[in-house]
Amino acid sequence: MIKVLIADDEALVRAGLRMILQSDPEIEVVAEATDGAEAIDQALAHRPDVVLMDIRMPRLDGLAATERISGWPQPPRVLVLTTFDRDEYVYTALQHGAAGFLFKDTPPRELTAAVRTVAEGNAILAPSVTRHLIDHFSQGSGVxxxxxxxxxALTPREREVLAAVAEGLSNARIGHVLHLSEATVKAHVSQIMAKLDAAxxxxxxVLAHQAGIL
Structure with missing residues (x-):
């Protein structure tokens, strides 16, 4: 089971997220929090695998809570979920250790897939967020x-997997498109990160877009 903590100051949002996540038989919502300070306390108490973290909350916001939680030994993975599409939030969340950044209008199936992805140790971003990052990191001559x-340095197959990752596809979806097992895709992604010296x-x-392979 993937244990999830939901941190959001709106009760209706928490209820909706709980309903979506618990529709997946392998995801269990173990706790909820109404602000960043409570999210830290609940994460310590329940040791979830993934924290769904809102940004704007009272007492302590989600960015500060993410930084605190990500500094722990073997921390849960933090998936930031927000309505705000602002570059500084993206960069700050990632700098503070967030493993993903999605918007609250993400379709239910994509949300559960994102939780699975970050629980596996991977990072995931909404496509529009990826575009912001690409624009930010693609500046300068010679990029x-x-x-x-x-x-x-990549093989033709690795380039295919790289292009699919750049499109925001999960390992399962990449496997379906390229007719590979999910385990094989995961191995390819690990090899690509090693060859490209990417974290x-x-x-x-970002590198795929910079190289113009899409």
């Missing part, structure tokens, strides 16, 4: 040439 040189899926997605 495309450098990215192409790094991507040239997570977000970084390799």
């Amino acid at each position: 495309r040439d450098g990215a192409r040189q790094r991507v040239a 997570n899926r977000v970084q390799i997605a």
Whole structure:
């Protein structure tokens, strides 16, 4: 079971998220929190695998709570869920250790898939967030040439997997599209990150766009 903590100051939002997540038989909502301070307390008490974290909350906001939680030994993975599409939130959340960043209008199936993805140790971002990051990190001369040189080290199959990751597809979806097992896709992604010296899926997605392979 994937244990999830929901942190949001709106009761209706928490109820909706709980209903969506518990429709998946392998996800269990173990606790809820109404602000960042309570999220920290509940995370300590219940040791969830994933924390769904709102940004704007009273007492302590989600960004500060994410930074605190991510600093623990073997911390839960934090998936930031918000209505706000502002660059500084994206960068701050990622700098504070968030493993993902999604909007509250994310379809239910994509939300449960995102929880699974970050629980597996991977990073995930909403497509529009990825575009912001690409624009931010693609500035400066020689960026495309450098990215192409790094991507040239990949095999043709790894380039296919890289392109799919850059499109925001989960491992399961990539396996379906490329006719591979999910375990094989996961192995390819790990190998791609090693070859590109990237820490997570977000970084390799940015590199793919910089190299112009899509």
